[in-house]
Amino acid sequence: MPKIRKCKQCGEEKLFPVSRSLQIYNSVIQHECEGCGEKVSVTPVASIGILISVGLLALGFWYFILFGHNSYFDIYTVMAFGVAVAAFLFVTIPTILVHVMNPIAKHQNFEEPDIEITHGEKHIAKRPIIWLERLGMIGGFLAPLIFIAVILGIATLIGYVNFTYFK
Numbered sequence: 001m002p003k004i005r006k007c008k009q010c011g012e013e014k015l016f017p018v019s020r021s022l023q024i025y026n027s028v029i030q031h032e033c034e035g036c037g038e039k040v041s042v043t044p045v046a047s048i049g050i051l052i053s054v055g056l057l058a059l060g061f062w063y064f065i066l067f068g069h070n071s072y073f074d075i076y077t078v079m080a081f082g083v084a085v086a087a088f089l090f091v092t093i094p095t096i097l098v099h100v101m102n103p104i105a106k107h108q109n110f111e112e113p114d115i116e117i118t119h120g121e122k123h124i125a126k127r128p129i130i131w132l133e134r135l136g137m138i139g140g141f142l143a144p145l146i147f148i149a150v151i152l153g154i155a156t157l158i159g160y161v162n163f164t165y166f167k
Contacts, residue, residue, distance in 0.1 A: 004105040005042070007033040013105035015040060022123045025050070027133065031102070040102055043095045044133040049140025051095070055088045057144065 002017035014034040020027050026047035031040045062084065066077055123129075132143055 002029050002031075005031055005040070005102040006105050007036060007038055007040075008101045009033065009038045010036040013107065015102055015105075022126060022129065025129070027129055040098065042098055042102070044140075045099065045137040046133045046135050046140030046143075048092070048095050048099075049137040050132075050143055051092055053141045053144045055092065059084060059088060 002020070004013055004017075005015040006013050007015045010033060012033070012035045015031045015038070016034060017029050018032045019030045021030070026043060029042045029044065031042055032038070033040075059081075062081065066073060066081060132140065135143070
């Protein structure tokens, strides 16, 4: 649920959630400070957890392909992997910094607003995205791993049935 945050500009705990918009894979909550008028877009921490998990899986897979077999690799391979790591950090760190610079207020003395979704009312995954965002950072980090495990489990079951009963 959206929380009041401390404004980085004026330092007061008056950064209230105003609206929520859906993007392709997550939602973004817009906050506005009642004191100074500062507007901040905050990505929920579960979405950041998903971003970190998927990014680390992709980088780990690429690392295994490039460097896992003790094969020869040149400086261009190392540079390309370094650029990929830098791109991952370039995408991830700004979303984390918004949470660090605008921390959640200690006193949540307000009624939780019913924030309407401003864009994407007909988004196909609106309910799963909002449900997943309630799980927090660890839930977001584990969600792709659980999804991959379920898909591999179903594939294993189909393969077992295929090779056991349909020879």
